[in-house]
């Protein structure tokens with residue numbers, strides 16, 4: 001194998017598993033250390049710079065970081081990264097004065113269509129540069145789906161208002177209660193660029209299922225129903241409710257139903273339980289609230305008696321997987337099962353819909369109805385001054401993805417408005433700093449603790465079911481947060497190897513608790529992976545390979561289960577190993593957003 | 599601060615026949631200098647015991663005084679151990695091996711502990727062929743007392759204080775050969791590929807197995823001018839690779855590619871001398887002595903299995919010791935009573 005080029009920041013970036021998995025590349029271990037030091041405000045600001053909505057995300061994020069967390073490979077459970085983010089938000093001081101202000105007007109005007117996390121991120125990144133920003137939304141308030149879809153018992157309105165406020169307060173002009181019905185017209189309004197962050201707003205229906213028309217009064221489309229609840233147009237539902245679907249919309253619909261009068265609420269889903277789209281914790285939360293999940297049930301018809309919905313019929317199926325893992329749902333042949341109900345909520349997915357973007361604008365779409373986009377860095381559409389991001393770009397995803405798109409689109413819009421080449425992207429902001437304090441001392445807590453993952457306490461069930469505004473999760477207290485924070489392995493404390501210093505004494509190999517380091521003859525990667533002290537079977541994790549050493553061997557480190565304990569560097573007589581703190585911040589339109597503030 | 603080794607281990611650590619991982623053979627975290635050759639030897643011993651599937655509680659570690667003699671604390675934390683006075687480990691080992699012949703004895707010593715203060719005791723271990731493995735971590739100096747020249751320091755080597763050694767060093771391997779040791783090897787702490795099989799073979803050997811291991815003192819004897827530094831040792835190393843195949847596996851793999859000579863031990867395990875030195879035969883004491891001497895004369899460090907007599911008679915056999923360990927003999931066996939005494943007396947009449 002070729003010697004690893006650690007001057008490419010992507011190498012060490014990938015070692016920080018959580019940060020690498022985070023679409024917005026939040027420097028996770030850096031903020032977790034600050035939490036352990038009770039520096040909640042600083043922890044919050046690091047988050048805010050990267051993911052814009054720490055309070056929101058600390059409660060609702062899909063947390064792609066957690067399955068990636070190294071701790072999950074070393075012991076059972078990953079660090080509770082998401083809930084630590086909430087700790088930073090809960091315990092911080094007033095940060096308003098520390099945030100950047102609108103910049104001196106630069107004469108450029110940008111329209112943002114939709115006030116969801118994607119548009120708001122673009123606004124946040126561009127406002128300090130002096131752009132005039134106009135945010136349009138058909139809803140009366142900003143936030144997009146964060147406000148209209150995510151129920152208050154998961155995300156209190158006050159948290160949302162605060163974090164949206166930080167952005168809108170940077171001199172952003174809001175054009176709310178306004179549905180944009182013509183892109184052609186928008187293009188005539190003198191905007192230098194337009195960002196489309198309109199989400200994926202059309203909920204799927206089951207239009208052909210027998211009884212659909214007749215029972216219409218008691219059949220609701222999940223996302224429309226949830227926004228009706230959020231904006232208080234809908235205040236109640238029948239006692240017996242069927243929620244169709246297995247994703248997060250279904251989970252929010254069933255739990256909301258329990259709070260609006262639903263007593264017998266069931267989630268009924270076509271797929272097997274394990275294949276459901278909802279995250280495991282969402283399913284647990286629903287079941288904890290007394291909501292059974294019936295899997296392998298394919299809807300057959302809405303049963304209507306005397307013009308009124310009385311229940312639904314389902315075909316029971318079994319999932320069969322072919323050699324490629326493709327799933328087929330095969331009927332068990334049993335008689336259809338009847339489930340009585342008063343209301344049905346259809347929560348089986350959403351789609352993009354752009355009825356307001358005319359053909360003549362030159363904005364072209366794929367056959368799936370998503371816009372054709374230059375690439376997933378620039379987010380530029382086939383009309384050069386129009387950019388897309390968030391769910392509108394590639395279909396329904398999540399908040400943190402919308403934020404990541406927003407950062408990239410903001411960079412593109414800024415380059416575009418300056419007449420620069422969009423493909424010449426600014427590099428990430430990176431630092432790598434030695435951490436040695438003494439022979440056995442590093443500037444971070446290098447010894448991993450053995451504690452298991454802490455569970456977040458919940459509000460009393462009866463109380464939370466009585467009022468949809470009562471938040472279910474209570475968050476960690478400071479002491480629990482400290483222990484949870486200490487579980488973090490500090491994967492950003494990089495093991496940096498200097499070939500020229502190594503005298504091949506083996507001290508590092510001998511001490512390494514998790515057998516990461518091997519000195520051996522070089523070979524091609526597949527062979528090298530097998531030759532290590534413990535074969536490196538996890539191919540998603542890189543090998544760190546040195547240049548040739550004096551004995552003709554190379555040092556090979558399997559990054560997979562390195563504890564970042566620093567023992568290799570402590571036992572190295574020549575400082576060939578050093579622990580260096582790696583900070584990686586993805587490129588943003590405004591570099592050093594918080595520099596002035598800190 | 600980390601004077602502590604984290605408890606987490608690689609989730610896929612291989613297990614040996616006993617179901618143990620190599621971590622089950624760990625000791626406390628080392629307090630020796632970072633990069634000390636002795637730590638590498640500790641790791642080689644740990645790995646060897648793991649690979650040979652020796653139950654840790656079947657091993658007794660013995661040592662004298664010195665950095666090297668501190669080593670037993672840093673491996674096999676679940677084995678027996680005795681840290682004796684300076685140079686006196688041989689007498690403790692002799693006594694222990696006679697008292698409980700069921701344990702596997704592993705002596706760890708230094709060049710000072712063995713070749714200076716302990717020399718008198720050391721040669722008697724050889725003479726008596728005590729059933730044990732004796733490893734000298736040889737750095738040519740007294741590491742623990744700040745690097746004074748030891749009796750194995752080479753003529754002309756320069757110590758940390760700038761002084762040049764005016765004496766010829768004692769070559770412990772030659773001495774062991776001369777004195778009649780039944781197993782003599784030399785190795786280098788930085789060559790685990792050779793050291794591990796040698797330790798496994800030594801522990802399988804019945805009788806006194808001696809391994810002289812060049813083990814750089816990274817603090818006091820790793821500078822230019824010191825002849826036992828990492829760089830100097832590597833430069834002069836003439837290594838004869840060995841492979842060790844325990845009896846259980848040998849049934850399956852009787853032929854080893856690249857092997858030039860194989861020696862079968864009393865328990866059926868086999869040591870393969872690999873092809874690097876086709877001419878070398880490990881069963882001829884005189885030739886071994888000559889090979890070591892001529893390597894020494896040309897400034898080379900000849901490592902590998904130098905000599906082995908697989909059928910030697912150890913102390914316990916020589917003195918006709920009971921086959922059961924003494925500490926397992928009951929009152930009736932130790933004091934068989936007047937009937938047996940009478941019959942002995944009768945026989946003498």
Ligand SMILES: Cc1cc2nc3c(=O)[nH]c(=O)nc-3n(C[C@H](O)[C@H](O)[C@H](O)COP(=O)(O)OP(=O)(O)OC[C@H]3O[C@@H](n4cnc5c(N)ncnc54)[C@H](O)[C@@H]3O)c2cc1C
Pocket residue numbers: 060061062113114115116117118119136137138139143144145146148149150178179180181197198199200201223226248249250252356389390391392396397398399400402
């Ligand atoms: C029920 C439900 C629960 C969810 N829960 C989570 C969760 O817990 N965690 C998570 O990360 N993600 C969750 N999501 C997904 C997440 O909400 C979205 O992925 C995210 O909000 C997308 O952001 P966006 O900026 O692309 O657009 P959106 O947030 O969808 O915002 C788009 C906005 O544009 C407005 N709009 C659309 N067209 C027009 C127009 N023509 N004129 C004016 N305004 C327009 C819409 O009214 C809307 O307010 C959930 C989604 C649903 C449906």
Ligand SMILES: Cc1ncc(C[n+]2csc(CCOP(=O)(O)OP(=O)(O)O)c2C)c(N)n1
Pocket residue numbers: 663664665666667684707708709710711712715735737739740741742743748
């Ligand atoms: C009876 C006695 N005399 C002297 C000493 C001082 N002393 C301690 S260690 C040592 C030499 C150890 O040298 P070596 O065996 O080579 O071990 P190293 O530290 O080099 O590994 C000496 C002389 C002592 N502890 N006890």
Ligand code: SF4
Pocket residue numbers: 495511512513514515516517557561562563564565566567568569
């Ligand atoms: S930091 Fe060094 S010693 Fe610790 S686990 Fe990683 S490679 Fe091993």
Ligand code: SF4
Pocket residue numbers: 501502503504505506507508509568571572573574575576577633
């Ligand atoms: S401890 Fe340092 S000098 Fe020794 S082998 Fe490891 S990197 Fe090389």
Ligand code: SF4
Pocket residue numbers: 629630631633634635636665666737741742814815816817818
């Ligand atoms: S003084 Fe020398 S022998 Fe002793 S621990 Fe340090 S390096 Fe090893």
Ligand SMILES: [Mg+2]
Pocket residue numbers: 664666708709710735736737738739740741748
């Ligand atoms: Mg010594």
